[in-house]
Amino acid sequence: MNRLAQFGTLRIDDAIAPAKPVSFWLDDPAAPRPQPPLTGTVYADLAVVGAGFTGLWTAFLAKQADPALSVVVVEGERAGWAATGRNGGFCEASLTHGEANGRARFPDSFDRLQELGMENLDAIEQFVKEHEVDCGWERTGQLSVATAPWQLEELRGEGPPPPGFLDREALLEEVSSPTYLGGVWDRDGCAMVNPARLAWGIRSACLEAGVRIFEHTPVVGMSRGSTGHRIRGLLSPGVELQTATGRVRADRVALATNAFGPLLQRVRLRIVPVYDHVLVTEPLSEEQLGAIGWRHRQGLSDAGNQFHYYRLTEDNRILWGGWDAIYHYGRKVRPEYDQRPATFHTLARHFYETFPQLDGVRFTHRWGGAIDTSGRFCAFFGTAAGGRVAYAAGYTGLGVGASRFGARVMLDLLSGRRTELTDLELVRTKPTPFPPEPFAWLVIQATRLSIAHADAHGGRRNAWLRLLDRLGLGFDS
Secondary structure, three states, X not given: OOHHHHOOHHHHHHHHOOOEOOOOOOOOOOOOOOOOOOOEEEEEEEEEEOOOHHHHHHHHHHHHHOOOOOXXXXXXXXXXXXXXXXXXXXXXXXXXXXXXXXXXXXXXXXXXXXXXXXXXXXHHHHHHHHOOOOOOOEOOOEEEEEOOHHHHHHHHOOOOOOOOEEEHHHHHHHEOOOOXXXXXXXXXXXXXXXXXXXXXXXXXHHHHHOOEEEXXXXXXXXXXXXXXXXXXXXXXXXXXXXXOOEEEEEEEEEEOOOOOOOOOHHHHOOEEEEEEEEEEEOOOOHHHHHHHEOOOOOEEEEOOOOOEEEEEOOOOOEEEEEOOOEEOOOOOOOHHHHOOHHHHHHHHHHHHHHOHHHOOOOEEEEEEEEEEEEOOOOOEEEXXXXXXXXXXXXXXXXXXXXXXXXXXXXXXXXXXXOOHHHHOHHHHOOOOOOOOOOHHHHHHHHHHHXXXXXXXXXXXXXXXXXXXXXXXXOOOO
16 A cells, blocks of 8 residues: 555645745744835945845855945845745755766866865855854755665666665665665765855845845846946946836846846746745654654755755754646746645655654645756856846756855956856856747646656656757756
8 A cells, every 4th residue: 555545635734734834944033124125326336136145145255355346235025035045955065956967068077066066065164154154054965865766776876886875774774764775975065054044144244244235126127327427436337227216326237036037038048937845844852853863964855856855954843845846837936836735735745655753743834936947957157238247047956055156157257357167168158048938838847747757667768858858958856
């Protein structure tokens, strides 16, 4: 009998019923008071659109490099409100969405990208320590677990087992689940973090450095400056950002809007907003935690194409997300899409299948949010307006760590100088654009069905998925 059969619909509904429809990370009394919205006209050397991880890192690193620089950040809601405050809190070193994707797309530079990614993760950790950011930083690594024989074969590979490989017995010593067959533990390439508190820490460092932040200030338009204005005493044509209550005139602009309405069409064509959903349990008792082990508090994820990611919070709740990847026709991003009862029900069923010893544990928070998905599964970069505007987008779920790297890339691009980062193939190339509607919707739905079929049939990719592989298009669950 299917293990899920023992968890009836009514029992699962009862477990989800108490959950607040808000991100656990953002439901925090430590959340800072918002900065006032922009009114009137302000001038800056650098304007940043978006106060998520990418935007905040861009502002902070710019000020760190040149304290005399005038930097303004404009945010449509509150700092960290969108994907930055809604993810699972996995801060990974990878800049390429894993080794297989990176080696396939950037074979000549992958090893250097791995080094840069680890340097980037180390730098985030150093920032947390230097600025004493209370964000639950734990460099515990990540376990990729196989729950089907074909996944185990892929993880183990041919020849000697890869570093960190754990057979079933060794894996169950780490975390106990009847679904596990084996896994690989990357011990140093990932940290667990409270992402909202990390963002608020970067925000605080920005304000201390003199960055001006305007929240509840959505940007509604961007144009080249019609008349020159003086930046540091020099006449600059600049770029103008229009908001409902004011405008920003800046010499340079960095766009960090994630999945939300890119101001540049060239960015819009290369991303689709895909909704991911998350549940968080009530705190586990010592007895409940003892029943599953998890002494080393690693982040975990399934090795399938459709996968869950899960981790322990500081107060020993389990955050459980992933599996479904929901695309809404027309690339729409709307608040009502954050809540999807069918997905929460599926996630809860899978949770109890993975940890039947936690039968009776209930959920306290449920939420969703849009991921800026690119066809190559990792970020892309570029410039506009004669080099005065830079953008970074398409992190596809790995932005917690890679966003700091993206900020460095944008600042290098805006400098006009040739650097190691601007020379990278990752930076010089772009993913294949997604097709317009209705073709985008049809392609994505066909891909979702094909991914599910592959997982149910030994991981075998059908003709449709193989065609997308050849075209360089991807869609991740």
